[in-house]
Amino acid sequence: MEEERYLLDLAKRAERTGRPVFTDFLDPVQAAAAERCAHEAGTDCILFGGWADAERQIACFGPVWEEPEWPLRWLECRWNAKFASPGHR
Numbered sequence: 001m002e003e004e005r006y007l008l009d010l011a012k013r014a015e016r017t018g019r020p021v022f023t024d025f026l027d028p029v030q031a032a033a034a035e036r037c038a039h040e041a042g043t044d045c046i047l048f049g050g051w052a053d054a055e056r057q058i059a060c061f062g063p064v065w066e067e068p069e070w071p072l073r074w075l076e077c078r079w080n081a082k083f084a085s086p087g088h089r
Helices: 004-018 028-041
Strands: 021-026 045-048 056-062
Touching: 004 021, 004 028, 004 056, 021 028, 028 045, 028 056
Parallel strands: none
Antiparallel strands: 021 056, 045 056
16 A cells, blocks of 8 residues: 555656656556556556566656656676576576
8 A cells, every 4th residue: 555655656746747757667566556546646657667568667657748768778798608697686
């Protein structure tokens, strides 16, 4: 419940300021809550996870008239597989 209150606060801030407000990565249940909160606050909500069908996504609240600049940075890793292999963490 507290998490939904936080999402609603973010959505209301975006509606009040007219500027995009972003969340951290959300799981599917949280993402659905973000969409409900946006609707309740009277603003839009776009979800993006870096690629199509990403399970965890960032929500962007606010009036959407152009694609927002998502707070994501791409990372390229190089390693010597002889010594280790990369993992998600």
